[in-house]
Amino acid sequence: MTTAAILLLALGLDALIGWPNGLYNRIGHPVTWIGALISRLEKTLNRPEWHKSTRRLMGILTALFTILLSFLLGRLIENAIGQGVVGFALSVLIAWPLLAARSLYAHVRDVAVPLEAQDLPQARTAVAMIVGRNPEQLDGAGVGRAAIESLAENASDGVVAPVFWGLLFGLPGLMAYKTINTLDSMIGYKNMRFSDFGWAAARIDDLANWAPARITGGLIALMSGQRKALVSMREDAGKHRSPNAGWPESAMAGALDVRLSGPRVYDGVATQDPWLNTFGREVTGADVGKALVVFRRSMFGLAALLGLLALL
Numbered sequence: 001m002t003t004a005a006i007l008l009l010a011l012g013l014d015a016l017i018g019w020p021n022g023l024y025n026r027i028g029h030p031v032t033w034i035g036a037l038i039s040r041l042e043k044t045l046n047r048p049e050w051h052k053s054t055r056r057l058m059g060i061l062t063a064l065f066t067i068l069l070s071f072l073l074g075r076l077i078e079n080a081i082g083q084g085v086v087g088f089a090l091s092v093l094i095a096w097p098l099l100a101a102r103s104l105y106a107h108v109r110d111v112a113v114p115l116e117a118q119d120l121p122q123a124r125t126a127v128a129m130i131v132g133r134n135p136e137q138l139d140g141a142g143v144g145r146a147a148i149e150s151l152a153e154n155a156s157d158g159v160v161a162p163v164f165w166g167l168l169f170g171l172p173g174l175m176a177y178k179t180i181n182t183l184d185s186m187i188g189y190k191n192m193r194f195s196d197f198g199w200a201a202a203r204i205d206d207l208a209n210w211a212p213a214r215i216t217g218g219l220i221a222l223m224s225g226q227r228k229a230l231v232s233m234r235e236d237a238g239k240h241r242s243p244n245a246g247w248p249e250s251a252m253a254g255a256l257d258v259r260l261s262g263p264r265v266y267d268g269v270a271t272q273d274p275w276l277n278t279f280g281r282e283v284t285g286a287d288v289g290k291a292l293v294v295f296r297r298s299m300f301g302l303a304a305l306l307g308l309l310a311l312l
Contacts, residue, residue: 074172213244224255
């Protein structure tokens with residue numbers, strides 16, 4: 001009950017003010033602190049002259065070390081702040097920056113506004129902040145799809161998953177998950193540099209997001225009120241290249257009745273990914289704004305679940 005209340009208040013604090021720029025400029029952000037450690041370990045242990053099996057082993061050790069370190073640090077903090085009112089308040093403050101609903105909303109809104117105004121260059125600039133594909137190769141529909149897909153996937157990775165692991169294991173679980181997610185975003189790529197060193201990071205992230213991705217898809221389907229979201233999720237989630245991202249993305253595709261995913265170009269390589277909600281409309285600028293409405297409702301649904309757990 002206490003953990004649910006802590007996460008509910010942290011989610012509310014994030015929704016109200018996010019992580020202020022002034023605070024970021026002064027002390028950075030917990031994810032940047034984690035990222036700095038991962039970057040230092042990667043530069044030291046991911047030597048291109050080493051055999052691939054050695055680099056894979058070093059990647060496994062890096063992932064396990066940073067995740068365990070975060071979990072133990074969370075446990076130490078929990079024990080240090082105690083269970084009283086002060087400890088409760090400090091727990092809310094510590095959990096607050098580890099949820100990313102407001103920043104995600106803001107980044108996608110920055111794409112929605114110029115795209116709806118048919119300012120494609122500005123929309124491309126904005127979407128480049130949240131996706132890995134080359135925005136210069138995207139038309140308006142491609143920019144819209146990229147923004148909506150990022151919104152749906154990161155609703156799971158940035159909000160639902162940390163809440164899920166926080167509910168299970170408290171502050172240590174929340175901190176360990178953010179490390180898992182940061183590892184994947186930094187080294188979990190299938191390219192020459194990271195395919196071996198980042199192998200463990202990617203696999204652990206897949207496992208950690210298995211349940212949250214499906215919960216997120218369910219929240220999107222439920223809070224959108226569109227039966228087609230459930231149908232699309234059931235029929236298309238398994239088509240996605242990711243074992244997890246297809247769940248929230250296909251639910252969002254059905255909720256908006258648009259098609260997402262499909263063929264795209266990553267790092268100059270064309271892929272023939274299948275469509276999600278194949279017979280949906282082509283995405284327009286207005287659909288990105290509608291996706292933000294669905295996202296907002298889904299976050300209200302998550303908050304309601306936390307409130308219910310806190311009251312039980």
